[in-house]
Amino acid sequence: MKLILATILLSHSLWGYVYDTLLVDTHATLAPKLLMMSSVSKDIEHLSICIVCENTDDGVALRFKQTLHHKYKNIKTVSSHYVKMQSECSRSHMLFLFDAPDEIIAKSVKYAKLNHKLTMSYSSRYLDLGVLLSLHIGRSVKPYLNLSPSKEYGISFSNSLKRVSKLWKGGWI
Amino acid sequence: MNLFSTIWFRILIVVTLFVAVLFLFTGSHFRGELKKILQDSERVRHDVIMDTILPVVQINVAFDLNDENRAYFADLAEKNGDIATIMLIDSQGKVLYKYSRDILDENSIFFVERTLRDPQNKKNIGLLSLGFLNFALRQAELEQSSFEARFLSIVAIMFIVLVFALIYIFAPLQRLVKWVESYDPKSLHSEQLQLSKGDTEVSKIGWAITHMLERISKHTSELDLLNHDLDEKVKERTHELYKSNMKLQTEINSRVRTEKALMYANKKLIELSRTDGLTKIANRHYFQEHLHRVWDICKRKSIPISIVICDLDHFKNINDTYGHLVGDQVIVEVAKMLSDALKRSTDMVARYGGEEFVMVLFDTTSNDALNLVKEVQHKLHSITQFQEPADKVVGVTLSYGVCTHVPQKSDTVDECLSCADEALYIAKNSGRNRFHVKHLYDTDSAFTPTI
Numbered sequence: 266m267k268l269i270l271a272t273i274l275l276s277h278s279l280w281g282y283v284y285d286t287l288l289v290d291t292h293a294t295l296a297p298k299l300l301m302m303s304s305v306s307k308d309i310e311h312l313s314i315c316i317v318c319e320n321t322d323d324g325v326a327l328r329f330k331q332t333l334h335h336k337y338k339n340i341k342t343v344s345s346h347y348v349k350m351q352s353e354c355s356r357s358h359m360l361f362l363f364d365a366p367d368e369i370i371a372k373s374v375k376y377a378k379l380n381h382k383l384t385m386s387y388s389s390r391y392l393d394l395g396v397l398l399s400l401h402i403g404r405s406v407k408p409y410l411n412l413s414p415s416k417e418y419g420i421s422f423s424n425s426l427k428r429v430s431k432l433w434k435g436g437w438i
Numbered sequence: 439m440n441l442f443s444t445i446w447f448r449i450l451i452v453v454t455l456f457v458a459v460l461f462l463f464t465g466s467h468f469r470g471e472l473k474k475i476l477q478d479s480e481r482v483r484h485d486v487i488m489d490t491i492l493p494v495v496q497i498n499v500a501f502d503l504n505d506e507n508r509a510y511f512a513d514l515a516e517k518n519g520d521i522a523t524i525m526l527i528d529s530q531g532k533v534l535y536k537y538s539r540d541i542l543d544e545n546s547i548f549f550v551e552r553t554l555r556d557p558q559n560k561k562n563i564g565l566l567s568l569g570f571l572n573f574a575l576r577q578a579e580l581e582q583s584s585f586e587a588r589f590l591s592i593v594a595i596m597f598i599v600l601v602f603a604l605i606y607i608f609a610p611l612q613r614l615v616k617w618v619e620s621y622d623p624k625s626l627h628s629e630q631l632q633l634s635k636g637d638t639e640v641s642k643i644g645w646a647i648t649h650m651l652e653r654i655s656k657h658t659s660e661l662d663l664l665n666h667d668l669d670e671k672v673k674e675r676t677h678e679l680y681k682s683n684m685k686l687q688t689e690i691n692s693r694v695r696t697e698k699a700l701m702y703a704n705k706k707l708i709e710l711s712r713t714d715g716l717t718k719i720a721n722r723h724y725f726q727e728h729l730h731r732v733w734d735i736c737k738r739k740s741i742p743i744s745i746v747i748c749d750l751d752h753f754k755n756i757n758d759t760y761g762h763l764v765g766d767q768v769i770v771e772v773a774k775m776l777s778d779a780l781k782r783s784t785d786m787v788a789r790y791g792g793e794e795f796v797m798v799l800f801d802t803t804s805n806d807a808l809n810l811v812k813e814v815q816h817k818l819h820s821i822t823q824f825q826e827p828a829d830k831v832v833g834v835t836l837s838y839g840v841c842t843h844v845p846q847k848s849d850t851v852d853e854c855l856s857c858a859d860e861a862l863y864i865a866k867n868s869g870r871n872r873f874h875v876k877h878l879y880d881t882d883s884a885f886t887p888t889i
Binding site for chain 1: 493494497498510
């Protein structure tokens with residue numbers, strides 16, 4: 266029994282967090298659009314998105330990257346890990362954050378805030394930590410918009426995005 | 439022929455007026471409906487714009503994103519030319535944003551207002567007011583007015599064109615009318631009708647009228663001859679009639695004169711037939727007529743009637759002594775005296791015989807008759823001298839027989855006359871110069887006084 270439990274825990278640590286490929290594809294499809302609807306950049310020719318994940322999530326990050334390139338040929342992507350994020354994502358306009366411990370996410374958000382970068386996370390629960398964008402997956406897909414920190418970031422969003430988004434403020438949906 | 443009095447011109451005026459009035463009425467109705475539709479459409483559009491921007495504005499206000507609101511409103515005003523004013527006020531009444539376009543007519547602005555609610559807790563966080571210019575409505579009204587002006591201009595131009603067309607169409611007819619009006623059937627050299635080759639219908643009418651006028655001219659000449667003959671005959675007959683009338687008038691005048699003479703002669707004859715020739719009082723025949731008339735009235739109304747017969751006493755001696763002329767004079771004067779004694783038109787005195795007189799007294803009793811007799815006797819006795827040739831005659835007296843009676847149904851005039859005659863006989867036999875009163879059925883005389 267102990268052996269089985271140890272095997273499961275080991276495999277979990279090896280395989281990282283659980284992702285749905287369909288949701289990953291959806292995020293990859295919408296991330297550039299949301300980026301363009303922000304004040305960070307409007308020029309699709311020079312957009313750059315940094316995909317940040319744990320070491321165990323390289324596969325899903327690759328999937329995200331491939332889907333994004335499939336949809337948008339001109340967008341530059343950078344795959345990075347949280348430990349190398351500050352050096353590898355310095356030129357990117359957006360940080361797409363896959364799941365990670367809250368301390369790491371908070372640190373990443375702080376980095377983004379200081380460098381005037383847009384943040385979007387796979388999981389919406391990170392919006393409480395200051396991530397600006399996520400997706401609400403329900404009967405319809407809607408962006409989550411975290412406006413309070415975005416004001417502190419000095420980042421604004423287009424009115425059309427505001428009109429179609431759900432507002433996030435302190436866990437309220 | 440005046441063109442403006444033709445039926446075609448009147449029809450043209452009526453049709454033109456009808457079209458113009460119908461168009462203006464329809465246009466007015468259409469404009470009203472269009473205005474309502476456009477106002478509704480604009481209101482919906484304004485609501486749609488407001489509902490579209492309201493969520494964004496609410497989010498921006500809730501999160502104090504005033505710069506984004508300013509940019510949003512500026513963009514909105516730039517893209518929507520009909521937005522005249524924008525006013526954003528927070529819950530404390532502070533004006534967060536104000537925009538106003540230069541508008542000349544502020545009355546044409548429609549305001550739409552919405553309360554701003556916090557997207558999280560639905561609390562009132564302000565007020566958004568948008569002012570819209572009614573561009574579409576104004577544009578539609580301008581286009582409608584412009585269209586009406588164009589349409590009426592076209593109608594006016596078409597009317598003028600049609601008037602000229604009518605003038606052109608009616609020109610041959612006008613020439614025909616003038617020619618017919620100036621045509622004199624007695625003139626041998628009337629002006630010929632001048633028509634162009636194109637006026638086929640008018641030419642046909644013209645030729646028909648020409649033929650008709652020729653026939654009229656021919657018949658007029660014949661009629662003139664007949665009229666002349668008739669005038670001569672009328673003059674002749676008039677002269678004959680004048681002569682006949684003059685003859686008739688003469689004859690009428692002659693007959694009128696003859697009629698007047700006849701009437702006078704008849705009147706004289708009537709007078710002669712009723713009057714005694716010597717005394718000029720009524721004769722016996724007329725006395726009879728009068729007596730019967732009065733008798734019938736008295737009988738019908740039961741009125742008393744008195745008959746007095748007078749006779750000159752010893753008249754034969756007068757004739758024998760002084761001659762008949764003297765006797766006649768005495769008779770004439772006595773008759774006049776008797777006639778003067780009667781005052782009423784209903785009473786009458788007549789010469790009854792040679793020296794006999796009779797008086798009929800209507801509605802007179804025996805007493806009244808006696809009073810009259812006494813009056814006559816007194817007058818006679820008061821005559822001292824008769825006129826010539828009877829101036830030597832004296833002592834002329836009369837005897838009177840009086841009969842008074844109220845006639846009954848079975849009584850007759852002759853009975854009454856006999857009664858008076860009997861009374862006279864009694865008076866004569868009693869010594870003359872007296873009277874005797876007798877009633878129709880009396881056996882004795884009432885009295886026979888002696889004067």
